[in-house]
Amino acid sequence: MSASVNQTDAGAAAPAKPPLEILLCAPRGFCAGVVRAIDVVERALALYGPPVYVRHEIVHNKYVVESLKRKGAVFVAELDEVPDGTAPVIFSAHGVAKTVPQNAVARGLTTIDATCPLVTKVHREAEIHHKRGRHVLLVGHSGHPEVVGTMGQLPKGSITLVEDVEQIEALEPESRDNLAWVTQTTLSVDDTRHVVEALKRKFPTIVGPHKDDICYATTNRQEAVKQVAPLVDALIVVGSSNSSNSQRLREVAERVGCPITRLVNRAEDVDWEAFSNIRRLGLTAGASAPEVLVEEIIDAFATRYEVTVDTVSTTTEDMVFPLPRELRSEAAE
Ligand code: SF4
Numbered sequence: 001m002s003a004s005v006n007q008t009d010a011g012a013a014a015p016a017k018p019p020l021e022i023l024l025c026a027p028r029g030f031c032a033g034v035v036r037a038i039d040v041v042e043r044a045l046a047l048y049g050p051p052v053y054v055r056h057e058i059v060h061n062k063y064v065v066e067s068l069k070r071k072g073a074v075f076v077a078e079l080d081e082v083p084d085g086t087a088p089v090i091f092s093a094h095g096v097a098k099t100v101p102q103n104a105v106a107r108g109l110t111t112i113d114a115t116c117p118l119v120t121k122v123h124r125e126a127e128i129h130h131k132r133g134r135h136v137l138l139v140g141h142s143g144h145p146e147v148v149g150t151m152g153q154l155p156k157g158s159i160t161l162v163e164d165v166e167q168i169e170a171l172e173p174e175s176r177d178n179l180a181w182v183t184q185t186t187l188s189v190d191d192t193r194h195v196v197e198a199l200k201r202k203f204p205t206i207v208g209p210h211k212d213d214i215c216y217a218t219t220n221r222q223e224a225v226k227q228v229a230p231l232v233d234a235l236i237v238v239g240s241s242n243s244s245n246s247q248r249l250r251e252v253a254e255r256v257g258c259p260i261t262r263l264v265n266r267a268e269d270v271d272w273e274a275f276s277n278i279r280r281l282g283l284t285a286g287a288s289a290p291e292v293l294v295e296e297i298i299d300a301f302a303t304r305y306e307v308t309v310d311t312v313s314t315t316t317e318d319m320v321f322p323l324p325r326e327l328r329s330e331a332a333e
Helices: 002-009 032-048 062-071 099-106 117-131 145-151 165-170 189-202 216-231 244-255 291-302 325-332
Strands: 019-026 052-055 073-076 089-091 111-113 135-139 159-162 179-183 234-238 260-264 280-285 306-313
Touching (some): 032 052, 032 117, 117 145, 135 189, 165 189, 189 216, 216 244, 216 280, 244 260, 244 280, 291 306
Parallel strands (some): 019 306, 052 073, 052 089, 089 111, 135 159, 234 260
16 A cells, blocks of 8 residues: 555556446437427526526436526426516426416416427327327326326326336226327337337227337437447446436346446446446436536546547437527527
């Protein structure tokens, strides 16, 4: 021990760091819906001045939420925490039940909807099925805000949540020949395929989307992880634990046999013990995780390893969603 201290004191070269190749998945990180939702809060702050209220986390990422809080956004769980007045209330990217904007309008609140257009598309699908007299089965995860919002598009009793294949066995809807299905946008592509196949087996006349409602960003990030995970000793997904698409990315890596998979918020959350003997690391980020946190993690590995970084790209993305109309003129300024 003292020998190593003396060596350092004498300015001798530090022991060489072990090599580590990082394979960066592409696409990764922010999707068009998240970029739009964050823009909505920032534009609203510029237009109305702080505070602006945001019902639920605008996107599921702590870093994003904390940085918007510092700019004057106030996050609330429910509308009754928003005081009467002119400060606007923004609905998060995950979407809300119909009663939420109705209650806001009844109170005279100014509302801005940051629901991702791809979630709104699922809402409209569910509504159309309902108008045509079909009972809707929503494939998704109980309790997720997007599921709460989609269930809340239709009257109680006209939409049923299906979480997995096992639940389908027990499903006995009244009108089994008049059914439709829709899905949450951030599910596992493979799990959902199995659930939909089971639905079609049990209810051959059920109607639904051509493939599913899983969004392009979720699909592309899972595909990139499928390519990278078999090539690496460990894979890190940058994202928050309440982010559905981030959790699914870690599961995808685990299922293709990656021995070590972790979902981490930031570099300070990395379990260094688990990564002590690796030579190749896969790195991706959920759709709500900013690139700065990916860079932070690469920098943290670079203090312990001689790092080289390569990108494995499975597709490119150019999706952009326009801001809500009420913010567009401000956006142009
Ligand atoms: S993950 Fe998909 S559905 Fe969710 S905000 Fe991004 S693009 Fe929209």
